Structure formats: C-alpha cells, structure tokens
Amino acid sequence: MISLIIPCYNEEQTLPILYTALCQVAEEMSAHEFEFLFINDGSKDRTLELLKELAGTDSRVAYLSFSRNFGKEAAMYAGFCNVRGDYVAVMDADMQDPPELLKDMFSYLESGAYDSVATRRVSRKGEPPIRSLFARIFYKVINCIADVDVVDGARDFRLMKREMADALAAMGEYNRFSKGMFGWVGYRTYWYPYENVERAAGETKWSFWKLLKYSLDGIVSFSQVPLSLASYSGLFFTFLSFLAICFIVVRKCIYGDPVPGWPSLACIVTFIGGIQLFCMGIMGQYLAKVYMEVKKRPHYIISESNKEDVRKVQ
Numbered sequence: 001m002i003s004l005i006i007p008c009y010n011e012e013q014t015l016p017i018l019y020t021a022l023c024q025v026a027e028e029m030s031a032h033e034f035e036f037l038f039i040n041d042g043s044k045d046r047t048l049e050l051l052k053e054l055a056g057t058d059s060r061v062a063y064l065s066f067s068r069n070f071g072k073e074a075a076m077y078a079g080f081c082n083v084r085g086d087y088v089a090v091m092d093a094d095m096q097d098p099p100e101l102l103k104d105m106f107s108y109l110e111s112g113a114y115d116s117v118a119t120r121r122v123s124r125k126g127e128p129p130i131r132s133l134f135a136r137i138f139y140k141v142i143n144c145i146a147d148v149d150v151v152d153g154a155r156d157f158r159l160m161k162r163e164m165a166d167a168l169a170a171m172g173e174y175n176r177f178s179k180g181m182f183g184w185v186g187y188r189t190y191w192y193p194y195e196n197v198e199r200a201a202g203e204t205k206w207s208f209w210k211l212l213k214y215s216l217d218g219i220v221s222f223s224q225v226p227l228s229l230a231s232y233s234g235l236f237f238t239f240l241s242f243l244a245i246c247f248i249v250v251r252k253c254i255y256g257d258p259v260p261g262w263p264s265l266a267c268i269v270t271f272i273g274g275i276q277l278f279c280m281g282i283m284g285q286y287l288a289k290v291y292m293e294v295k296k297r298p299h300y301i302i303s304e305s306n307k308e309d310v311r312k313v314q
Ligand code: UDP
Pocket: 006, 007, 008, 009, 010, 011, 041, 069, 070, 071, 072, 075, 091, 092, 093, 094, 096, 199, 203, 204, 205, 206
C-alpha cells in the first residue's frame, strides 16, 4: 500500500484538480493499493467539505482535520503519525509536486537501491528573482554551518519506505524543519530532478517574511554555529579592548597626554553595545526554542477525522 500525505490549507480550488490527477496515477499503478491522506490544516474555505464529499464516495480518501491552522510542518507530522502504507509520500495540494512523477519515483524504490526518492527543482522559473536570490543565499549559509546537507531546490515532495516515515514520526521535536530532518534521519536517497511547476490555482500561503523566518528557524534548528559565533566575537572584542588599554596606558606613561576625542569613544561604546545585543539576540533565539520544546505542547490537535484509531493530540 502507498500512502500519500497531503497538507491542505485553503485549497478548495486545487483539490478537485489534484484528486483527478491522483485517481489517474492510482489507475496507472493499479498493482498497488492507495491511501490519500489529506490533512486539513484549519482551512477557512470549503476544503473540509470537499474532503468529506470525496471521502463519502471514495474509500481511499482519508482526512484529518485540525482544530486550527498549525502549519504545514505540523500537518506533515500528523501524516507521518497516522499513515498505514508500506510506502509513504508527502506532496503539496497545489499540483506543484506533479503526482504523475510518482510512478517513476516508485521504480527507484522498487529497484531496492534506495530507501527514499526526493525531488529537486532544477529551475526556479516563475518565481520572483528576489525570492530565488534569498533562497540561494540561504542554502549556501545553511550548508556551511549546519550538521546536515540541505540540497538547493529540494522540495518536501518525497516517496519513502515506511521505516523512514516511522523515523520521522519518532522525531518529536516541536521546532520542525523538514528539509533538515529528512537529511538527518539518513537512508539512501535518490534525488529526482524536475522542472519547476507553478501552482494550479489559488495563492501561495508563504509570504517573503514567513519564508525568511522559516529559513532562520531552520538554521537555528540544525546548527550551533551562531552560538559559537557569539562567543568568538565576544572573545575577539575582549582581546581587542585589552590591547587598546595597554596602548593607552603605555602612551600615557611615555607622552603623558590626556586621552583626546570622546566621539571616537562614544562610537566604540555603541559598537560594542550593538555586538553585545546581537549576541544576546542569538542566545535568545536558542532559548526561545528550548522554551517551546520544554513546554511539550502537542504539535497538532485533530478535531475531526474519518480514520480509525488516529492519534488525535500528539
Ligand atoms: N499548507 C499547510 N498549512 C499552511 C500553509 C500551507 O498545510 O499553513 C500547505 C498548502 O495547502 C500546500 C502546501 O502546504 O499544500 C504548500 O503550500 P504553498 O503552495 O502555499 O507553498 P509554496 O509552494 O508557495 O512554497
């Protein structure tokens, strides 16, 4: 059985298109049983009604409906915790992850050489240039300083064996950054390249700022380098000011002139103050993550579902 995890947030326009495509794929791969597991992430439009209608006519359709919007990461986690299939795929509802690739992707798993097939966009056509630029910078930075590889252009669209999905479900961290987690659990992964596809209908839910915040979250979740950056810069400036003090004392002893120029002094004070606040900010970022983790709040709350024995709060 192949389970497809599909997070949906206000996707009433794309769902019918997606469902038709999924049925076609299921027909082409008729040797396998399918489960379409839709996660309604607190949509404010008719997404849930549509899902109920589909579930009423098609027994392959299962849905989990959240009590509010918990975010795509939480939706994927709910999927991993509640799938039944021997193979598990994650895909977007907007047709940007073309369902027709599934057949080809599955052949790599079947060959036995790989445990997971991940997709990678080879182009970013149709995306605003400023977004692409920042995305490229982000991948450079995170690959320099993080403990895991994050492939440029990697999408969350993946097909994997059940054991990998179980490993992802076992990672119960609150601050989830899937692009890093997929790499962290390991397994033999084939990178499947494809051309970028634009959304079939509706609008993206990711604003530039949401993406920027998500990328910073990713760095903090998978790297301790910013923390050591704070202590190294602290060390560097302590050393620098020690040298400066020696210089001033020696100059006073030899030439006896008073220290002139309070403006330069003021500049240095504000500069060092800025560095200190910046470093405290970095520590604050990590502290905030720790705070959220120790609270052990659930990742999601399911208010409605047509599936049996779902983990409603996890
Ligand atoms: N999504 C979600 N919860 C959210 C935002 C998005 O479940 O809070 C889903 C959305 O329905 C879609 C997928 O995540 O299936 C990707 O979202 P979108 O297409 O808006 O992102 P983009 O492709 O622009 O990065």
